[in-house]
Amino acid sequence: MAGIYLHIPFCRKRCHYCDFFKSTDLSQKARLLEGLKKELESRSLELTSEEINTIYLGGGTPSVLLVDELKSLLDTIFLNYKVSSEAEITMEANPDDLSQAVLSFIREIGFNRLSMGIQSFSEQDLKLMNRRHGVMQAIQSVKWAKTAGFRNISIDLIYGLPNQTLEEWERNVQVAVQLDVQHVSAYNLTYHEGTVFYDQLKKGILKELPDELSLQQFEILIRTLKDAGFEHYEISNFCKPGFYSKHNSSYWKNQKYLGVGPSAHSFDLVSRRWNVSSIGAYLDGIENSKPYSESEILTEQDRYNDYIITGLRTIWGVSEELIKSEFSAAYLDHFQKVSEKYLQSGKVIRTSEKVSLSPEGLFISDQIMADFMVVESC
């Protein structure tokens, strides 16, 4: 089992909070598409014995591509890889790029899951974030997606926005529930260096929401979605039963994935590889057979820390048996000592199969994960 991730590094406009690798200059779009196809073809040998069970087009904004361009990318994957007939094929999309006709075509060419960058159902917040769409456009695009035949729709939301009240946030989550989507990803706003929000914060134009309020918003999110029948399966992710994101879960479950495109990361169980975060350098590498990526072999410590960070984020937790069988004794010893500490305070839960965060532990997950990690070689 393996996944393929394609990074489409183009956006029509920069959102004020976003630090993903992207460009608003679309002049290299055609050249980049050829580059992506070339990379897909040249790296197919890395997954010859694997069945591909997830494909994910992320970005940037994949919906800036024309439907024929999207089709040619999928066709290249189908031609060069063994794609399972049951594969989850996701595309990220922004409401302002969508219409009934576009969505019907996207569904027709093989995408069966849509991840929509909605972020808020408040016009004021959308403006503050510099999003291109409005509230009605977002709601309409979810309805169109359903009419087009999408039965697996995810929406992204952001909380912890400056001045966002608890009532406003609860209304956002309620709208998501009413839209009857299968999956919600909700992220607490982070002020990343280099973004407009970060500068505005430093200049005092924006004021950070106090931590207690963000935490209360997180509680509202969990309660409202659980009441509506969603499972909270990862810190920021909720789904109706059976609708967890298979692609993202493969990252959290330590499975192989191939990342294609500028800035994309790959993992083959032994090493990590990352492509250069520059469209120009990526294309130069691809077109002229020059290196365009770096890689590193994972040490035992890297593998242990990755397993802890990803496992503790999810309801699948961390298996003590796996630590015993895959890592040297000192790692198990460290893991058990930290587990004891948090078991006593009720922040983690231990069953015969796993150690996972309790609902209380979820609120201080960063601190718990940092404690479980090993910073000096065991």
Ligand code: SF4
């Ligand atoms: S949030 Fe999405 S649409 Fe906005 S700049 Fe980032 S990648 Fe582009």
